[in-house]
């Protein structure tokens with residue numbers, strides 16, 4: 001921590017500690033405008049969350065109750081907690097659930113000054129092996145880009161036991177920034193109007209997202225396990241900087257602390273003493289273990305910048321390849337040791353929830369023939385890599401090939417690896433191999449909830465580009481860049497199955513449901529191409 005940022009952070013802490021605490025509820029008028037949420041279910045506990053909207057800055061007591069029935073006839077656990085301006089009046093409880101209710105649906109609510117919050121539904125993760133367990137996962141929910149129709153579909157889908165959000169839960173841009181073209185007509189203009197820098201900015205943006213009715217419904221109906229990606233901070237973050245951070249926006253570390261604080265306040269995530277160590281694991285019987293990873297913030301070295309390899313408009317392929325293969329950290333040593341110690345062969349499936357695509361991804365040769373005027377200018381340089389069988393997206397694992405090999409080596413000690421990814425806004429399903437062609441596992445990349453993807457760039461041509469990707473990326477089984485939605489992974493002891501659930505549009509709340517083909521995954525085996 002640099003001295004100046006440390007002083008700033010220290011002053012912030014002192015101010016917070018000296019905040020005058022009063023526990024009198026004094027009948028102030030309150031409301032629960034941001035709904036309720038639950039998250040990080042373990043075999044014994046679950047986080048329940050809400051936020052109190054009120055006028056004064058006085059701290060306030062909030063009661064919470066958990067019941068096995070929706071009418072709260074029998075309370076199985078309850079308590080009182082205090083919230084204050086220091087927490088932006090968010091409320092978070094790590095509730096221990098009696099063993100008797102393990103794995104069964106339970107309900108929770110908050111009560112404050114005689115006001116009742118909406119009733120949420122959640123679970124603890126089964127200690128036993130359920131016949132089937134369904135995990136929905138998603139990423140990249142951009143408020144100004146469109147409606148969260150896919151959240152609504154997840155909320156309504158009774159088959160889903162657990163939702164994972166793999167990051168870009170919100171975006172940091174100013175109101176006319178990325179993907180905001182239709183925000184006025186959709187009545188989804190970003191608040192605050194500026195790019196997020198201060199704690200107040202990040203808090204306000206979180207608050208806006210949590211006014212979305214579809215997001216509220218999803219949180220109310222399903223427990224969610226989350227990890228951040230870059231946009232919860234700013235675009236293409238690495239451990240001490242970001243593509244979308246410049247010196248005139250202040251010290252990056254202060255910005256990171258602001259974003260982190262707001263994230264922990266507003267998300268139903270369990271907090272450990274070390275706030276940056278977001279990696280954690282979950283288990284269901286011996287059916288699966290789920291390892292949530294941080295590839296974004298804690299240890300990530302700076303991405304290679306592809307612009308640095310152009311001399312007079314000519315791309316230097318040789319130096320690019322050479323630099324790409326230099327050691328560059330993504331998970332870091334501490335997280336690597338944790339992964340190694342946590343993986344256990346007793347689980348039938350080992351699931352990794354993380355941010356970025358791990359499988360190699362090469363731009364198809366046919367992209368060279370594309371009309372450049374139809375592609376945003378920042379993408380033109382990437383077209384030079386089309387057909388070269390060289391990675392192009394250095395923000396993904398492709399930009400950290402040494403680290404990827406190290407990760408692959410460690411996870412060869414677990415059973416049936418399935419690696420989940422977000423970030424790209426498109427759907428991907430791939431077999432994964434290390435450099436020696438050993439089969440490592442399967443990768444499932446989730447589409448965006450609303451962020452722009454291929455169809456927004458290329459229209460109907462997106463479909464042809466998908467086919468070209470399939471032709472030129474040997475281990476790619478399926479891709480789709482035309483639809484937004486989520487992925488559903490169903491696990492039982494014998495096999496796993498994945499299907500993508502899409503919505504026809506995010507520009508209207510009137511949409512149709514579309515489903516991809518389903519793909520069966522067998523233990524420790526690649527998916528057959530064309531299966």
Ligand SMILES: [Fe+2]
Pocket residue numbers: 140168231423424425451
């Ligand atoms: Fe994104």
